[in-house]
Amino acid sequence: MIDDYLARLSDELIHRGVGARDRDRILAEAADHLRELADRHGEEDAIARFGEARPLAVELAAQLATTKTIRSTYATFAGLGVTALALLALLVYADDRAPNDVLAGKHAAAGLLASLGLLLLPQVAFVSGGLALLRALRRRGQGALPCEELDVLGRRSAVALAAGGLTAVSMLVWGYEFGHFVPVLVLAVVAVAPLCVVLPALASASSPQAPSAGRADDVFDDLHLGRLRARPWLFAFAVALSAGVIALAVDGIVLAGLELTAVLVCFAWLGRPLALRS
Amino acid sequence: MKGHLDLLLLSAIAREPSYGYAVIEAIRGSTDGALDLAEGTVYPALYRLEGAGLLSSSWTVAQGRRRRVYRLTALGRRRLASYRKEWRDFSGAVQAVVS
Numbered sequence: 001m002i003d004d005y006l007a008r009l010s011d012e013l014i015h016r017g018v019g020a021r022d023r024d025r026i027l028a029e030a031a032d033h034l035r036e037l038a039d040r041h042g043e044e045d046a047i048a049r050f051g052e053a054r055p056l057a058v059e060l061a062a063q064l065a066t067t068k069t070i071r072s073t074y075a076t077f078a079g080l081g082v083t084a085l086a087l088l089a090l091l092v093y094a095d096d097r098a099p100n101d102v103l104a105g106k107h108a109a110a111g112l113l114a115s116l117g118l119l120l121l122p123q124v125a126f127v128s129g130g131l132a133l134l135r136a137l138r139r140r141g142q143g144a145l146p147c148e149e150l151d152v153l154g155r156r157s158a159v160a161l162a163a164g165g166l167t168a169v170s171m172l173v174w175g176y177e178f179g180h181f182v183p184v185l186v187l188a189v190v191a192v193a194p195l196c197v198v199l200p201a202l203a204s205a206s207s208p209q210a211p212s213a214g215r216a217d218d219v220f221d222d223l224h225l226g227r228l229r230a231r232p233w234l235f236a237f238a239v240a241l242s243a244g245v246i247a248l249a250v251d252g253i254v255l256a257g258l259e260l261t262a263v264l265v266c267f268a269w270l271g272r273p274l275a276l277r278s
Numbered sequence: 279m280k281g282h283l284d285l286l287l288l289s290a291i292a293r294e295p296s297y298g299y300a301v302i303e304a305i306r307g308s309t310d311g312a313l314d315l316a317e318g319t320v321y322p323a324l325y326r327l328e329g330a331g332l333l334s335s336s337w338t339v340a341q342g343r344r345r346r347v348y349r350l351t352a353l354g355r356r357r358l359a360s361y362r363k364e365w366r367d368f369s370g371a372v373q374a375v376v377s
Contacts, residue, residue, distance in 0.1 A: 025346065026321065028343075028344045028346070029297075029298055029321060029345075029346050030318070030321075031343065032297070032298075032299070032340075032343045032344065032345050032346075033297075033298050033299045033317065033318075035343065036299040037299065037317065049316075049317045050317045050318040051316055051317065051318035051319060056318045056319070056321075059319065059322045060321060060322055060325070062322075063322040063325050063326050063329075064325065066326075066329070067325060067326065067328075067329030070329070071329070140330060141330050143326060144322070144326075
């Protein structure tokens with residue numbers, strides 16, 4: 001009877017996307033528990049006391065999905081930290097080596113795109129990864145999270161990871177276009193390596209199924225700005241203006257305009273997937 | 279009961295590193311059966327506490343079976359102390375009203 005129960009539990013766990021390693025652990029613990037119970041109460045009573053396989057599998061899958069997603073969020077942010085250090089090293093390296101004209105690369109368009117990528121993509125990575133981290137910290141210790149909430153966390157981490165990876169590509173292209181390929185190649189590898197390590201964890205986090213009940217929070221919950229929820233574009237303009245003012249002080253009016261536009265474009269493009277607006 | 283599950287589990291494991299069945303038995307035994315947890319549902323809670331860094335676990339072999347033994351981490355000990363204080367404050371306040 002216990003073996004039949006474990007087979008049912010295994011099927012339910014597979015059905016809910018629980019991977020082989022986690023399944024093996026759960027089944028080993030359940031087998032040990034059931035046999036201890038059976039020694040005292042008999043197999044039938046042991047199974048009754050342990051509980052039905054299906055609801056238990058649902059609860060286990062939900063908990064695993066939550067734990068894995070939150071861990072992969074932390075790992076993503078840590079990986080992006082290394083990417084940021086590599087980018088910082090490039091900025092120091094390029095300080096007196098970068099040409100004044102971004103169109104002076106071997107291919108004008110590629111050099112321009114790489115320069116824009118180096119300006120904008122790290123910001124997308126930082127904002128998306130930061131929002132994912134903020135949500136994970138807010139939700140830690142709250143038990144199994146609903147599917148929608150885990151989806152938001154996963155999307156924020158995925159966008160951050162993709163932007164981080166594209167930052168490394170931009171570094172590489174910039175190095176090639178402006179004649180610093182070998183030293184920049186080393187930095188690009190350092191930038192992208194931790195993201196490659198994190199990628200499988202992020203991919204596997206979406207496998208176990210969480211319950212669909214419950215809605216996901218949005219950025220206004222994250223930042224305690226509930227009054228702005230009804231006017232998300234006002235929030236977007238305020239953020240864009242702030243970014244533009246900082247860029248104006250540091251880089252001049254052209255980059256300030258670019259920064260302001262980029263924030264608004266990103267809000268329009270990534271607003272819904274990243275739960276910045278409903 | 280569910281709100282105090284973490285306190286119960288951490289307290290039981292604080293006495294000695296333990297495994298799922300023994301944790302439930304310890305809680306049941308300490309309360310003369312008054313707290314009789316549903317057996318299977320202890321595992322999601324243990325995984326959650328482990329995921330939060332409050333517990334660590336490792337495999338041993340007992341009676342020819344693989345057994346996962348849980349122990350408190352340093353963070354788990356600190357959190358347990360905090361939960362115990364919260365519980366003392368709460369139960370003291372309730373006691374003051376009902377007695």
